[in-house]
Amino acid sequence: MADLRNQFVRFKISDIYLPEPHIVLGQLHENDLLEGKVVDISEGGIEEKSFVVVEVDGVTQLIVVPADRIVCFDS
Template identity: 50%
Template sequence: MNIRNEWVSFKIGDIYFPDPQQVAFERHKDDLLDGKVADLSDHGLLKEVFAVVEVEGIEQPVIVPVDRLSGPAPEMSAGEE
């Protein structure tokens, strides 16, 4: 079977080289995620603090510098106070 020059499909998790995590990062590093702030370091008063954000579909909360956050995400914040 000669598949040279053929388009194929595969899962990122099946990549042998380079590291699948690096491929996923390079492909999606500029994607925007929406999440709910669960906690803040230093109560969020300083620019150099971090937010603990819960993102649907990601098992663990992510930690993001507060000055890199934008929002609120309109579809997620309506009616949630």
């Protein structure tokens, strides 16, 4: 293999061996804002938090977020 030291390279996140890919994604994007459509709401009791279930384009699973952490806007 050629000496790659000091070379800039490109690679897929899915090809990362260490650290776990989700750690890299978190460090790069943890403050990014996602947007989606609320499809369900869990009403917490007096002591419990309420959560919203959000459908986000490009994400296959529904996302659950504490209701007090979302920002509403007109689409």
